[in-house]
Amino acid sequence: MALCAHCQKPLTITIEPESDDEDADDDVPMDSEPDTLPDDVHLPCGDHFHWECLLEAYEYSKCPACNRSIVASSSSSSSAEEQIIVDLNNEGGLQQGIDIAPILKEESYLRAYPEERKCRAFLEFCSEGDHRAIAELLKSCGEEMAAEDEDGEIVTEQVGGPSKSADEILRYQDPIGDMASGLHAAVANGHREVAWLLLLLASEYPELDFPALVFQEAGALGVMREDQAGKVDIRTLKDAHGRTAEDVARSVGVIWNGWVGTGRLALLGTVSGSSGGSGGAVTVRG
Ligand SMILES: [Zn+2]
Numbered sequence: 344m345a346l347c348a349h350c351q352k353p354l355t356i357t358i359e360p361e362s363d364d365e366d367a368d369d370d371v372p373m374d375s376e377p378d379t380l381p382d383d384v385h386l387p388c389g390d391h392f393h394w395e396c397l398l399e400a401y402e403y404s405k406c407p408a409c410n411r412s413i414v415a416s417s418s419s420s421s422s423a424e425e426q427i428i429v430d431l432n433n434e435g436g437l438q439q440g441i442d443i444a445p446i447l448k449e450e451s452y453l454r455a456y457p458e459e460r461k462c463r464a465f466l467e468f469c470s471e472g473d474h475r476a477i478a479e480l481l482k483s484c485g486e487e488m489a490a491e492d493e494d495g496e497i498v499t500e501q502v503g504g505p506s507k508s509a510d511e512i513l514r515y516q517d518p519i520g521d522m523a524s525g526l527h528a529a530v531a532n533g534h535r536e537v538a539w540l541l542l543l544l545a546s547e548y549p550e551l552d553f554p555a556l557v558f559q560e561a562g563a564l565g566v567m568r569e570d571q572a573g574k575v576d577i578r579t580l581k582d583a584h585g586r587t588a589e590d591v592a593r594s595v596g597v598i599w600n601g602w603v604g605t606g607r608l609a610l611l612g613t614v615s616g617s618s619g620g621s622g623g624a625v626t627v628r629g
C-alpha cells in the first residue's frame with residue numbers, strides 16, 4: 344500500500360470518536376477502534392500525499408517529493424488556466440481526475456496571509472450570493488475589535504496578525520483572482536441582492552435611488568451605510584484587466600439589464616468624460 348511521500352505514513356486520517364461528556368475521562372470505552380478515513384491525494388507524477396501534508400510541503404507547480412511538474416494547462420479555457428489534476432480519495436469518496444489547483448492556491452495563500460481569511464470568505468459569499476453571510480461577517484469585525492480578555496483588557500492582537508476592518512473587507516481585491524472585488528464577484532455570478540448590499544455599504548450611490556426593500560433587508564440584517572467621506576467608492580475598483588464591475592456586467596448579459604449605464608456599477612462620467620464631475624454627490628436625507 345502506498346504511503347504519504349511527505350510523512351511516510353498510511354494514507355488515512357483518524358477521526359476522534361465524539362464524546363458526549365468531556366469531563367468523564369474515566370469512562371472512555373477502550374475497546375472502540377478509532378475510525379479512519381481515506382486521505383489520499385494522488386498526484387500526476389505518481390506520488391501520494393495526505394491533503395494536509397501536500398498543503399504543508401506544496402510549492403507552486405512542483406511535486407514536493409520528486410520535484411516533477413504537476414501542472415497541466417487546460418485545453419478548454421482560452422485564458423490558459425493551470426490545472427493540477429489528481430485522484431482524490433477522502434471522506435467524500437474517490438474522485439478521479441479532479442482539478443485541485445484552485446483549492447491549493449486558496450489554501451496556500453491563506454497559510455501565508457491568515458489575516459486575510461475574512462476577506463477571502465467575503466469574496467466567496469459575494470460569488471455565492473449569500474448576502475446574509477456577508478452581513479454577519481461584517482458585523483463580526485466590530486465585535487472582534489472590541490473583544491476583551493479575561494482581565495478586562497482590550498485585546499488588539501488577533502491570531503495571525505491584525506484583522507481587517509469591515510471597510511477593508513468591503514474593498515478587498517483578490518490578489519490571486521485577477522484583483523476582482525466583491526462587487527465584481529457578485530456581478531459575474533448574477534447576484535443582485537449582494538450588489539445592492541455592497542452599493543449600500545461601500546459606495547456613494549444616492550440613497551434615494553435604492554429600492555425600499557434594500558433598506559428593509561439591510562435593517563433586518565443589522566447593517567447600514569456609514570459615512571463614506573474619504574472612502575473608496577467600490578464602483579471605482581478595477582480588476583487586473585482594467586474592468587469595472589459594469590464592464591463585467593456587460594459581458595454577463597441580460598441579468599444586468601437596467602443596471603448598465605445607470606451609474607450603479609460604475610461612476611457616471613468616468614466613461615463619457617462629461618464635464619462637471621459632480622455625479623458622485625451624496626444624497627443625505629433627514
Ligand atoms: Zn503525510
Ligand SMILES: [Zn+2]
Pocket residue numbers: 386388389390406407408409410411
Ligand atoms: Zn512526485
